[in-house]
Amino acid sequence: IPYEFSLLEEHYEMHETIGRGGFAKVKLATHVLTDEKVAIKIMDKRKLGDDLPRVLTELAAMKILDHQNICRLIQALETENYIFMVLEYCPGGELFDYIVEKDRLSEVESRSFFRQIISAVGYVHNLGYAHRDLKPENLLLDEEQKLKLIDFGLCAKPVGGMDSKLETCCGSPAYAAPELVSGKAYLGSEADIWSMGVLLYALLCGFLPFDDENIGHLYRKILGGHYQQPKWLSDDSKKLIRSMLQVDPKRRISIKELCCHPWVMEGYDTPVLCDTQKDRKFLDEDCVKEMSAFRGVSVNKMREALLQWKFDFDTATYLLLLQRKKRGLPISLFNVVHPWT
């Protein structure tokens, strides 16, 4: 075990490795003080190579993003050779596997998931970001079957704000918008709407609207914008998908129109709230009090430290205590007896 892991071992009980990505490994762990489960994404800087900027982009974005449908960053640690990201526990795994298991989802279940996706993407767009890699593999399910958006490695915050164009062609081909695959300059927000259309189609159909082993044929299908309409799709579903899979980005539905679209609203009496950034100056006083007592420092001192949002061990304890409180669990810090006492 590299010595750097010992830094983690003081505060987290490490469990099995549950996933290996390209340059990252995901291990389950338990935060000792709160007994809350977390996932720890471990990246070996030596293997990252030119993927390092992507990781730093993701880290910077996740420190800012604070939304119930976005996988929360709980702590970030960097050592000589590793970057550790402590993340919200999502035991439901990927939405991709969930769809595959169920073959395809009902309109009711698809709508429930799609409303959460609109809320998360709307929030990201309101902050001036575009995700640029929306797909079922990047949506995880938590313990309450709520969706959590992950992988902000490709997200872009165009320098000139949301109306300025992006150049890099990235993301996964089957979900990529026509303007992206044709190498044109594009608006990240419009490309995200296209990907959401492909996502909604995948939820309702269980397969992709544009698919081909040959990448050239795939691009031609995307640029043509023609796809099958299975018989089980309702007229409203077809209309909504059509409004998102518009080849001309200017004719594509906007996130605002999506929030109150009839299909999205059916069975719900409220539009999707694309809430904006919460004010990070408000901390939960019960959690601050519990931590200050445990740490033997004044409440003011504890509050001041937490308001710096350093994503250190204190941020982690605070966020996990808050998570316990939201789940109706007691927010007592476990008086762990340290072996040396």
Ligand SMILES: O=C(Nc1ccc2c(c1)CCNCC2)c1ccc(-c2cn[nH]c2)cc1OCc1ccccc1
């Ligand atoms: O908590 C996460 N995953 C996770 C946790 C527990 C379990 C499972 C999965 C499914 C496999 N059976 C055991 C139960 C988990 C949290 C965050 C992130 C994450 C956030 N940004 N980047 C990655 C990734 C995560 O995982 C990846 C994964 C591993 C195995 C399969 C499916 C997904």
